[in-house]
Amino acid sequence: MLLADGARALSAAWGRPVLLSGPQVLRTQSRCDVVRASVRGGEMATVILKHFRDDPVLGLDEWTGLELLGRLNLTTAPGLIAGDVATRLFLLEDLGTGPSLEDLLNGNDPRAATSGLLAVARLTGQMHARTLGVQADFDLIRHTLSPRPSRARIDNARYLLDHEDRLSRWVRATGAVEAPGTHEDLEVLARELADPGPFLAMTHGDMAPGNTIFTPNGARLLDFEYCGMRHALYDCLMWLLVVPLPDELITRAELSYRIACSQSCDAAQVDTSWMRARAIVAAARTVNLFQWIPPKALEQDREWAPGFSERAALLRHLARCRTVLEPQNPVPALSRTLASLESRLKERWSETPAFVWPAFQ
Incomplete structure (x- = not known):
């Protein structure tokens, strides 16, 4: 369901059909899941899906912050690509791997x-x-x-x-x-x-x-x-x-x-x-x-x-x-x-x- 919801959100954002596959769970906690998925038919090879199950306030706060940074052309964080409020899901640019x-x-x-x-x-x-x-x-x-x-x-x-x-x-x-x-x-x-x-x-x-x-x-x-x-x-x-x-x-x-x-x-x-x-x-x-x-x-x-x-x-x-x-x-x-x-x-x-x-x- 997460991949299907993400594909619909990406398809709407990019204006063409997109499929997501090969999910890789990066994090799962009480309030959210973070998954990397491969993109077929899109503008990038992979994306990050973030799903807030139990705390929509925090999820929408993050969505707001990332969208604002994008409007200001700041690369402080991963770029926000698409999202769906109803399913508590948004999709982010995949920054790849690297040390913290x-x-x-x-x-x-x-x-x-x-x-x-x-x-x-x-x-x-x-x-x-x-x-x-x-x-x-x-x-x-x-x-x-x-x-x-x-x-x-x-x-x-x-x-x-x-x-x-x-x-x-x-x-x-x-x-x-x-x-x-x-x-x-x-x-x-x-x-x-x-x-x-x-x-x-x-x-x-x-x-x-x-x-x-x-x-x-x-x-x-x-x-x-x-x-x-x-x-x-x-x-x-x-x-x-x-x-x-x-x-x-x-x-x-x-x-x-x-x-x-x-x-x-x-x-x-x-x-x-x-x-x-x-x-x-x-x-x-x-x-x-x-x-x-x-x-x-x-x-x-x-x-x-x-x-x-x-x-x-x-x-x-x-x-x-x-x-x-x-x-x-x-x-x-x-x-x-x-x-x-x-x-x-x-x-x-x-x-x-x-x-x-x-x-x-």
Whole structure:
């Protein structure tokens, strides 16, 4: 059925009969299937079919993002070829095979891993520079497919405040101190997430190292399921905060991104606005991590990402957030709460090893 639905969509897009055959399952998860298929009678030898079974909102968000990038003639991602809303299916350009950034980080060549990260940072900055101020275009495409319940950045802001109690639970469980004014600082974060001003751009939304591919034509981003118009620096969290990387490489990645983004974003050229923007997203994401991981981690550590435990992730976020907040701190009360929490967790988890990618060992 998937191949038949895909063939119908391609036939309609290309204006002639097309057959799909030889399916190769690339990924199957609870929410989507990704399949490569051979094309007979079409304009290319193979295509990628992506079928969202259980989460049409994410599927249509990705469709919208890819269509917008195509209209802007950006090659940030695989090109969107065709789709069918009724069957929750769209078809993409097949970029072929190639290493991901995760593959490079897990390899034994630090120069390849370094150049790969810098290429992804530049590509991300270029995408943000070209998508500043396109909220209306994004909304029009999304509404034409199917109206979205709410904008992604509003969902992010609401989540931060709706689950404030989860951070408080961690504070109580560790014996840390919640500084007066923490709630007000969370409101500051939520407001700026909801309205990022000059930093509003189309973001990928899930910048994991595995969501990249290096092709003969350069780096590309994959899996735009969590894309949306939100704070541009949300994507920068990959190197600023989330992924364990050498400090020197973080600085280089940030500079590569900032130079690319500054081509169209005046605010990225101003140190004060830049420092505040990175502080906002870093603080919000650190709180999010304590909202996602329950205090059960105090009793038992679990894997958060391959080779990276929940405890290591929490300590990493706290340490990096503290570093990012130092130049300009828009949330002083929250930072005191996080500092108290970090102190308590470091006492408990003093034996937790820091994660190092094989490429940098």
